[in-house]
């Protein structure tokens with residue numbers, strides 16, 4: 618079937634199997650491999666993208682049902698542009714090890730701040746609990762989210 622997806626500010630027209638997930642359409646048809654496939658079962662958060670600013674597990678959404686402005690990690694800052702404050706904070710706080718979970722963590726963290734759920738370390742831990750990190754970089758992730766919140770709120 619033919620569908621259109623608006624991703625990182627651009628509209629794309631795709632022909633997809635009706636059963637294909639948004640995750641697979643983003644990775645395999647649009648080449649957006651920053652969207653990671655972890656469990657493929659809605660349990661790890663690696664595939665998190667933003668749809669109209671809200672976090673969505675892209676392995677749990679059919680591409681044909683995806684509706685709204687989709688943002689992946691590739692859409693946060695363009696070539697030669699400064700990093701998004703959340704990306705910058707992850708770098709400064711050394712909040713990743715293998716980096717596999719990092720794109721999903723960063724997108725989820727941006728939404729966590731926008732939702733007003735990043736006011737304390739406990740709240741950050743609670744509202745980021747859907748994003749697993751097999752390297753257990755959690756303390757630094759919390760520090761990065763707290764740091765980026767200050768900068769996002771100052772913008």
Ligand code: FES
Pocket residue numbers: 653654655656657658659660661662663664665674675676677
């Ligand atoms: S790949 Fe989607 S939640 Fe794990």
Ligand code: FES
Pocket residue numbers: 712713714715716717718719749750751752753754
């Ligand atoms: S940094 Fe390796 S899974 Fe999180």
